[in-house]
Amino acid sequence: MTTSRRQLTSQGLFAALSRPAEQPPAPAPPRRPRRRDEENFTAKVISTAQWHGWKVTHFRPSRTASGRWATAVQGDIGSPDLLLARHGDVILAELKTDDGRLRPEQRDWLTHLGPIAVVWRPRDWDAVLARLAKGPTTR
Template sequence: MTEEQFRRHIRQLATLRGWSLAYHTHNSRRSDAGWPDEVYGHPGSKRTLFIEFKSDTGRIRPEQRTWLRHLANCGLETGLWRPRDLPQIVKILAPEGPRAELPDNL
């Protein structure tokens, strides 16, 4: 599964679980480097997720790492999600699910 296929799959799942607000930069070539791929909002549970998607073998760039760490350090729900993480992602996308967290090795 490519990163884009995975991102689209998760967006569909998020929509089904009530994450009615979503933002994705479609063309990042003209944007500052590092901003997460998607931002999801769930008005009912008052949660916002900042998510970077990668394939199972995809590498994270330094600018992405910097932004993800910054957002997490500010107390925001932040994740680096890969297809192999799908069982945990499904749990996180439940309105009352666990908070998204960055992997320890980021």
């Protein structure tokens, strides 16, 4: 007895539909999108600083042809993310996620910069806001 292709297809479809549905694989635990979190925090710091009258510069990384993220730099790598200035007051801020770590070259920069350099994280928002809202320092 021969079975036509049409019969096999319909029989296979019927068999597939009559089987109990397979359970989908369990979803992977959610991961924090670190780059996104830092981008959002950066945008929040920049807009708040500008609202308080600070001039702000941020050098954004871009994706290279090979798919890597890189920031065009001439000189020493690891400089802070933001340069903020207002009436002679200067802040160089390295922005990190709450669980982000400083790289050795970033630590080196912070050491060389001294008290004008800060590391800000989302959990420090009250202190960030207080610093940005503070009036100009007298020199």
